[in-house]
Amino acid sequence: MLKKDFLWGGAVTAHQSEGAYSEGGKVPAVCDLTVTGEFSDFKDGIDAYHRYEEDFNMFQEMGFNAYRFSFDWSRLMDSETTYNEAGFVFYDHFIDALIKRGIKPIATLYHFEMPVFLHQKYNGFYSRKVVDIFVELCKKIVDRYHEKVFQWIIFNEQNGILQKGPKMFFGAVCPENMNPQTFDNQLMHNTLIAHSLINEYIHQKGGKVMGMATVVQSYPETCHPLDTLESMKAQSEAYVFLDVFARGHYNSYYYANMQNEGTMPEILDGDLEILKKGITDSLSISYYMSTISHYGEESLTNINDVVIKKNPYLEMSEFGWTIDPIGLRITLRQLYDRYEMPIYIVENGFGYDDQIIDGKIEDDYRIDYMKKHIEQMKLAVKEGVDCRGYLAWGPVDILSSRAQMKKRYGMIYVNRDNHDLKDMKRIKKKSFDWFKQVIESNGEIL
Structure with missing residues (x-):
């Protein structure tokens, strides 16, 4: 019984949904730099910037009591020292529209929408200057909305930093001649410092924080002990972040591994004390899939797309x-056994190339996927x-x-494709x- x-409810990002690329003072974001031209871009989204009330009405009809969205940083800052009031006004109305319908807003403060100018000038979260800029922005957001938003996620899928592949979603490119693992660890450390400072501020304002990671369950490919070690290593890339969220410090395995490999990030005086402020009220995960681990091989990469x-x-x-x-189910049990903290599933679903046939979308495959995950x-x-x-x-x-x-992924179809926006x-x-x-039925009828 739940x-x-x-x-x-449901969850989205600003850049994948809002559109309105050149409206309201928005500037280009680092997610735009990840577009390959193979499909579309993020300029139009699904026009949620203009149509969010229509969507919220349908969410209300479905019975949502929660909705996760992201504040688009590139809509809120037009330079490193100035804020865009028009962007804040948009989110004023957006949040009020959710509350009006009895839907609790859950806000993500960073979901890959850093303004491009911070990548170009500072190399994104590789720079502590960008950490400072982001922390100040988040304080401004929390000051404005803390009486309307009570649950916050600071970074989306923060442990994606440690997956093999480009890091443009965090506004950063590995400097030439730098060890890529040291670079990844520096991004990890800098974003955890940002997380901890913002977490402290949200708590001062009476809010609650869900520390978030994406978890890809990893099974040993064989019963060979080395495959089990490889599986543990794969899981550790989520645990190193979750441990800060739950305990306020790096776990001993990952810290020792950085020392042994010579990939320690620059840790400033006082940083480890700051991490102690990073303990959240709950944990949250995205879960879509599992993989298998074989010693000496990568079990998960994010080059262009997740490969398992x-x-x-x-x-x-x-x-x-x-x-x-x-x-x-295995993931939930492992995390709860390790941390004994409340857990929220804040992303799960089934991506498919849905087709309209005779005016209907019979997505039984999605129902089957979600039903089985909710059962577990x-x-x-x-x-x-x-x-x-x-x-x-x-x-x-x-x-x-x-x-x-x-x-x-939706339960609601949007009539557009990659290149034709249609209606x-x-x-x-x-x-x-x-x-x-x-x-x-609160999950009783599946």
């Missing part, structure tokens, strides 16, 4: 992601895990992280009424 105040190794016991989506509901979440709760929320990723179709419309009409999929029933 708690009566269990959070049901195939598990012969599990099916994969058309986009190459393992479908593993039991992996979610409920079993984890029955086994003692304090899980307090489930937010579906992209409840209305949005652009994917690679700026494509073909990979749709962006919203159309309910079969999963709309299914998820509505799930929420009405």
